[in-house]
Amino acid sequence: MEFEILYQHRDFIIIYKPCGVSVHKDQETVGLTTQVANQLGMAQVWLVHRLDKVTSGLLILALNAESAAEFSRLFAEHKIQKTYLALSHQKPKKKQGRIIGDMKKARNGAWKLCQSKDNPAITQFASISCEPNLRLFILNPQTGKTHQLRVAMKSLGSPILGDDLYGKNTAEIIHKLDHSFVHLSRGRWQSQRSKNVVFCDRTYLHAARLEFEFHGEKFDVKAMPKEEEWWQKETVIAKINENPFFGNGKILV
Template sequence: MILHTNADFYIVAKPSGLGMHTEGDTLGIIALLEAQTAESLYPVHRLDKETSGLLIVARSSEAASIFGRLFETREIEKFYIALGGNKPKKKQGMIQGDMAKGRNGNWLLKTSQDNPARTQFFSHGTGTGARLYILKPLTGKTHQLRVALKSISAPILGDKRYGGAPAERLMLHAMSLRFTWKGDAMEFLLPPSAQADFAPLDWSQFPSLTTPWEYDWPVVHS
């Protein structure tokens, strides 16, 4: 699970189906990592249980505090990949709005903008009946990306909660992280092709996925 070791943090590959924290007799990823490393570890962000991909896990409370500030000031770039509906209301741009819980416990995207969830995205056709979405969240709300794609009529495949078409798993993967740590530029990539249970597309037709930060992301001011 550990892909990269730094004196201050680990970069970890979380599989789909593994929760962040222990549930009953099922250990979460943090407990598993602590058993593996014999260290007390500090998660600095989270992924849904069904989502696979890259996690930053701090090795000290001091490092966790620094990461908290970096996330707060949007100095950590996160890029996700998803397979969703093939006929979205728009194929690229920004999805933003306040989020609120509906009566059934699901999150909804509202038109108000008091404290909005904000997600930039591009998409590509795949020729499979599903569309490929490259997502860059600018905020970190619960179920943000899942709700964002549902809001443009493109729910993620395998997302039973938000109306996605059936699939073996939730087709959402945290593909890349990019940030500066103590003066050093850090770039980490875990391509979807590395996930045996992710969609078996011909990923060679999407070479831009190896450097998702080089998409023409518009600059967004707070």
């Protein structure tokens, strides 16, 4: 597949990673970095940070070893500010604040948040009601732990929509949002009221903004989520555009 390149610099590019694409090489597919290198006609590009397979959005790739080392340093020193968007069908325990705690492995490949704070995951968040049983979350991770945002959302009592690892079964969520929906096929549901077909075959987490300084130049890159029905709801789009996290509303893509 070809990836959309949102920004191209002589030392790095920023691409849009769709949901369902792994940043690591799967057994049956060519790795993301190999695909992008082929797309650019280069021998190699460097992965400098990661997004979960279920997460869509902005991904930085370095174009040389020197810039890869520089970005690794920036991420290690938490000098790259990341903003994510998420949707949930559950009202959180609190509308905004910080989630802090150590993370430990749980069952079935999941992680859990602990009360201890020896080496904690830290997430700043705010939530906005879009409509009954649907909330938008704006998440700023201040650390970079595995599944950090998905675990943070679960700890709030608001698992991410479509996240079967940390939340309820997708079918249960769909019926909570609208009891008229019936299952058609994998990920496809139809409302018996409007006859509209909707999709909920992804985890609704999106890497929407990256802010950083590279070699003295400041960068602020933003991208709206593109895939799937629930991101395209008018109430969700309106709340995203109203929020100051997108500044004056100027969105790159």
